[in-house]
Amino acid sequence: MTNTESRLTLTITFIVLGILVFITLFPIVLMVLNALKPAVEVVQNPLAFPSEIRWDNFSRAWTDARFAQTLMNSAVLTALTIVLVCTTSSLTAYVLARKKIKSWKVVTFYLLATTTAPIQLFLFPLYFGFAKLGLINNPIAVAFVYTAVYSPFAIMLLRTYFLAVPKELEEAALIDGATHWQVFWRVMLPIVSPGILTVALIIGLYSWNEFLIATTFLQSQDRLTAVVSFFLLSGNYSSDWGQIMAAALIIVLPIVVLFVLLQRRFIEGMAGGSVKG
Known part of the structure; x- marks a missing residue:
């Protein structure tokens, strides 16, 4: 490949990456801009910069959506789901990876x-x-409903790691006198920990943003999740879009920060999960 071709390839690569970055960041930037505007300006021109900064949008969103309570509810529910999914899925995936199952095609189809x-x-049978x-x-x-919904995906992903x-x-650990549980706990889990972290991040994102199950089974005011309380901010006839954008930013911010902090581990985990056994 000549220098000209190399430069052309590099230029095209940067252009494509720039377009992808713009597509990824544009909704977040737009959300931040509109979270700082009065409601009238959001309706008039959502793409414009705010003429005045309205920090009170965040305080009103925090109070009206009762985020002090609902964010805690979402955090507890998400943590419970992550623990249950990672525990059950890692055990199941280990067995499916190490045991020869004659009906594996049936199991795969079921998952x-x-x-x-x-x-x-x-939904209706579960509710009744x-x-x-x-x-x-x-x-x-x-959390058990979430575990049942998300576990098949987690099992399929973790099985590739095992x-x-x-x-x-494993054979060396068994020869040294370790039990099967000790092999799983002390040998296998540390090796597949990137995959478990990947599953935890994906399941955490799903659980944090889930709406249908949460609004069906958690109906009392002290049990509402952050996503449900955010939905209730929108009125039937009018909505304060500045407040709504501020509330959306409050909900999204923890996930964005967590992903930025753990993005390297997440990418490594997804790459490791692509290995086929």
């Missing part, structure tokens, strides 16, 4: 089917069952 099946199919058991407004019960680990490591 893929449950991954793609819409939750609406199960939860109502009979008195589990409405119970965050732990909702397949990439040489069996000789």
Whole structure:
């Protein structure tokens, strides 16, 4: 490849990357701009800079959406879901990776089917069952629903990590006197920890942003999640879009900060999950 071709390739690469960065950052920048505007200016021209900075949009959004309570509810629910999914999925994925299962095609079809099946199919039976058991407004019960919904994806991803680990490591640990549980806990989990972190980030994002299940099973005011309280800010006839944009920024900010801090681990985890065994 000549120098001219190399420069052309490099230029095209930077142009494409610049376009992708613009597409990625534009919604966030637009959200920040409109969060600082009066509601009238948001409606008139959402792309313009604010004529005056309205910091009170954030304070009103925090108070009206009761974010002090609802953000904590979302954090607790997300943490419970992450723990349950990572625990059950890692154990299941380890067994599926190490044991020869004759009906593996059936298991694969089941996992893929449950991954793609819409939750609406199960919403009404679940609701009536939860109502009979008195589990409405119970965050732990909702965390178990999230676990059932997100576990198939997590199992499929983590299985690829366990397949990439040489069996000789397990055999050496067993020869040294370790039990199967010790092999899993002390040998396998540290090796596949990037995959578990990747699963935790993805499941955390899903749980934090989930709306349908949360609004169905968590109905009392003291159990609402941040996303549901954000939805309730919008009125039937009029909405304060400056306040709504400020509320959206408050909800998005923790996820953005967490992803920025852990992006290298996340990318490494996704790359490692692409290894086929």
